[in-house]
Amino acid sequence: MPKTSTYVSEKAPEPVGAYPHARRVGNLLFLSGVGPRKRGSKDIPGVTLDDNKNIVAYDIETQCHSVFQNVKNILESSGAGWEDLVDVTVYLTNMKDDFPAYNKLWADYFATNPPCRTTIEVTALPTPIAIELKCIAVMKD
Numbered sequence: 001m002p003k004t005s006t007y008v009s010e011k012a013p014e015p016v017g018a019y020p021h022a023r024r025v026g027n028l029l030f031l032s033g034v035g036p037r038k039r040g041s042k043d044i045p046g047v048t049l050d051d052n053k054n055i056v057a058y059d060i061e062t063q064c065h066s067v068f069q070n071v072k073n074i075l076e077s078s079g080a081g082w083e084d085l086v087d088v089t090v091y092l093t094n095m096k097d098d099f100p101a102y103n104k105l106w107a108d109y110f111a112t113n114p115p116c117r118t119t120i121e122v123t124a125l126p127t128p129i130a131i132e133l134k135c136i137a138v139m140k141d
Contacts, residue, residue, distance in 0.1 A: 002026035009077035012070045013037035016126050021074045024139060029080050031135040033091075035127060036066035044129055055128045060098040063131050064105045071133055084137040085115040091132045095121035098130060 006020035022031045037044050046062025047055060072082050092098050125132050
């Protein structure tokens with residue numbers, strides 16, 4: 001059985017459940033679902049909530065920048081880098097409205113050697129966010 005390790009980033013938002021940010025198995029690094037929240041806060045960049053914690057408005061571009069930064073932070077804390085991503089599953093809560101902006105930013109962030117990608121529309125995510133990424137990276141050593 002390959003050696004395994006778990007990682008928790010001091011820069012990424014705290015997980016909303018009982019799971020690590022990432023787990024290495026052999027030379028593969030699997031990231032748990034990553035959203036746009038900021039560490040140490042329940043606030044979500046680009047999201048406006050009402051008193052009942054329902055989404056009133058959101059900015060998908062702001063959320064994309066934040067979630068990409070969170071993924072980078074987890075990768076770096078685990079000994080990997082952005083360029084090591086090989087497969088990303090993206091969950092959007094509004095494919096019709098959000099895909100064009102997200103797809104443009106994806107092309108900017110992955111200008112060279114992009115990972116494989118699957119984008120899926122879901123009706124909701126565990127917190128009031130519009131995007132979440134599930135990633136796999138290959139470790140250098």
